[in-house]
Amino acid sequence: MTTARRSTRDAIVGAALELFRERGFDGTTMRAVADRAGVSVGNAYYYFSSKDELVQGFYDQLVAEHRALALPAMAGHTDLGERLGATLHAWITAAEPYREFAGRFFAVAAQPGNPLSPFSPDAGPARAAAVELYQEVLAGSRVDPDPELARELPELLWLQHLGIVLFWVHDRSPHAARTRLLVDRTVPIVARLVRLSRLPVLRPLGRQVVDLVRALRE
Amino acid sequence: MTTARRSTRDAIVGAALELFRERGFDGTTMRAVADRAGVSVGNAYYYFSSKDELVQGFYDQLVAEHRALALPAMAGHTDLGERLGATLHAWITAAEPYREFAGRFFAVAAQPGNPLSPFSPDAGPARAAAVELYQEVLAGSRVDPDPELARELPELLWLQHLGIVLFWVHDRSPHAARTRLLVDRTVPIVARLVRLSRLPVLRPLGRQVVDLVRALRE
DNA sequence: GTCTATAGCAAGATAGAC
DNA sequence: GTCTATCTTGCTATAGAC
Numbered sequence: 001m002t003t004a005r006r007s008t009r010d011a012i013v014g015a016a017l018e019l020f021r022e023r024g025f026d027g028t029t030m031r032a033v034a035d036r037a038g039v040s041v042g043n044a045y046y047y048f049s050s051k052d053e054l055v056q057g058f059y060d061q062l063v064a065e066h067r068a069l070a071l072p073a074m075a076g077h078t079d080l081g082e083r084l085g086a087t088l089h090a091w092i093t094a095a096e097p098y099r100e101f102a103g104r105f106f107a108v109a110a111q112p113g114n115p116l117s118p119f120s121p122d123a124g125p126a127r128a129a130a131v132e133l134y135q136e137v138l139a140g141s142r143v144d145p146d147p148e149l150a151r152e153l154p155e156l157l158w159l160q161h162l163g164i165v166l167f168w169v170h171d172r173s174p175h176a177a178r179t180r181l182l183v184d185r186t187v188p189i190v191a192r193l194v195r196l197s198r199l200p201v202l203r204p205l206g207r208q209v210v211d212l213v214r215a216l217r218e
Numbered sequence: 219m220t221t222a223r224r225s226t227r228d229a230i231v232g233a234a235l236e237l238f239r240e241r242g243f244d245g246t247t248m249r250a251v252a253d254r255a256g257v258s259v260g261n262a263y264y265y266f267s268s269k270d271e272l273v274q275g276f277y278d279q280l281v282a283e284h285r286a287l288a289l290p291a292m293a294g295h296t297d298l299g300e301r302l303g304a305t306l307h308a309w310i311t312a313a314e315p316y317r318e319f320a321g322r323f324f325a326v327a328a329q330p331g332n333p334l335s336p337f338s339p340d341a342g343p344a345r346a347a348a349v350e351l352y353q354e355v356l357a358g359s360r361v362d363p364d365p366e367l368a369r370e371l372p373e374l375l376w377l378q379h380l381g382i383v384l385f386w387v388h389d390r391s392p393h394a395a396r397t398r399l400l401v402d403r404t405v406p407i408v409a410r411l412v413r414l415s416r417l418p419v420l421r422p423l424g425r426q427v428v429d430l431v432r433a434l435r436e
Numbered sequence: 437g438t439c440t441a442t443a444g445c446a447a448g449a450t451a452g453a454c
Numbered sequence: 455g456t457c458t459a460t461c462t463t464g465c466t467a468t469a470g471a472c
Contacts, residue, residue: 005455029447040457045449047455103330110328112321112388119388170330170337178434185430192423201417205410212403216396222438247463258440259465269464 009047011037013057020058025101052108052116058098059109059116063126065094067133080141081191084157087137088164088183092176095168099176106169118162131158146197149206152213153194160190227265229255231275238276239315243322270332273323276316277334281344283312285351298359299409302375305355306382306401310394313386317394321387336380349376364415367424370431371412378408 015036019028030051034044048054069090074083095102108114115122118130134157138150145153164186168179197206233255237246248269252262266272287308292301313320333340336348352375356368363371382404386397415424 008455030449031447039455041448042450042458043456049449051448107325107329110384110387111325112390117388169328170335172330181433182430185426185433189423189426189430192426196419196423199419201414201419205407205414208403208407208410212400212407215399215403220437226438248465249463258442260441260467261439263465264438267465 008037008039008043012039012044012047013054016054017057017061020055020101021097025055025104052114055105055108056116058105059126062094062098063129066091067129069094070133071136074137074140078140078142079191080138080143080194081187083137083141084190085183085187087133088161088187089180091161091165092168092179092183096176103169106165127158130161131155134158134161143191143194144198145194146203146206148210149194149197152210155213156209157190160186226255226257226261230257230262230265231272234272235276235279238273238319238323243273243319270334273327274334276323277327277344280312280316281347284309285347287312288351289354292355292358296358296360297409298356298361298412299405301355301359302408303401303405305351306379306405307398309379309383310386310397310401314394324383324387345376348379349373352376352379361409361412362416363412364421364424366428367412367415370428373431374427375408378404 012033016028016033019032019036022028023032030041030044033054034041037044048056070087073086073090077083077086098105109116109118111117112119114120117123118127131154134154137157138153164179164183167182168176171179173179196202230251233253234246234251237250237254240246248262249259251272252259255262266274288305291304291308295301295304316323327334327336329335330337332338335341336345349372352372355375356371382397382401385400386394389397391397414420
């Protein structure tokens with residue numbers, strides 16, 4: 001990618017992010033984005049084939065900010081619940097500035113076939129990075145779950161993360177207070193389940209969960 | 219509501235559903251809907267103030283069909299897993315004809331603030347009806363869960379339903395085979411959890427779940 | 437209160453010249 | 455790669471018929 005291409009592209013993404021924050025997603029026109037970026041509408045479409053695609057820039061930034069916040073936040077903690085809570089709260093903090101239009105964005109991302117969808121093949125690397133973060137959450141904690149379950153746990157925690165995000169998208173409370181409440185109440189449940197997974201009565205349950213995850217991955 | 223009003227409305231919804239199936243949601247223009255319904259564009263907007271609102275017709279129809287399929291399918295069964303599985307499979311069957319555009323539709327519905335969102339106040343009645351169906355699933359089954367948990371169980375099962383729907387939306391496998399697999403694997407897990415909820419080791423967990431649901435309802 | 441017809445705007449997206 | 459001009463379509467407005 002030439003530097004000219006790179007800088008035009010960056011200018012468009014930058015203008016779009018500014019405008020999304022100022023006026024929200026719907027309030028931002030492609031004309032306005034092109035204007036602020038100093039290019040023509042046609043040129044903006046040369047780089048991004050739709051308005052929806054513009055939010056890829058937002059997405060990349062958010063993932064990076066989340067990681068940057070989460071790693072130091074859980075450093076020093078060894079309790080799974082604490083690490084998990086720190087990671088999820090870090091996400092809420094990182095996403096806060098984008099609340100106004102993030103709802104719209106995630107609705108776009110949730111569309112099947114959309115490259116931004118966390119389940120789309122295009123999102124493979126981003127998804128792997130997210131799962132890896134939860135691997136780190138687990139690695140630093142002194143837990144001893146059922147070994148079979150342990151292998152699927154990062155992915156399961158990432159699924160929990162997605163659920164929290166989905167809730168957040170619909171959360172209209174100030175400072176996402178309800179989502180933070182959800183995190184605080186959900187994390188102990190998950191931590192407890194992981195702890196109990198070694199219990200003989202729960203072993204079959206754990207196996208069923210593992211089988212489920214594996215069956216769907218094929 | 220006069221019969222004239224009713225039939226015009228039905229004509230518009232019918233035309234929209236036909237076109238959605240033929241060309242998808244995006245491929246269907248309001249002009250085409252009005253054309254096929256034999257009304258003017260202005261009249262279509264008189265009944266439905268936006269294109270999104272047209273899918274309310276689809277939604278209503280789907281809910282009715284689901285109920286009509288689910289009730290006989292679980293009749294005669296008393297095992298919670300069987301009843302739950304029958305209900306969820308019934309939904310997949312009812313939704314099958316709309317697979318092509320349903321993804322787009324649910325993406326619209328998932329947008330916060332959208333009246334079609336299952337969490338919006340406008341959707342209160344529809345949501346209550348859905349939760350009630352799961353009350354019936356439970357009522358006809360011989361299970362004896364922890365009593366506190368039992369009161370929140372219909373809502374929790376409805377949440378499971380939403381999760382399945384979310385998966386289905388992204389499921390591209392023929393005849394939604396993967397979603398059916400998910401149902402078959404998830405249902406025993408849920409049924410087992412409900413059964414185990416009386417166990418002393420699991421009581422605190424059940425309480426945490428109940429507290430969570432109640433805290434978020436406020 | 438229900439409906440037609442038509443004109444027109446705003447904004448997402450495209451075509452084709454350079 | 456970039457532009458200008460144009461198209462498309464969701465949606466609104468208006469004026470009037472019954």
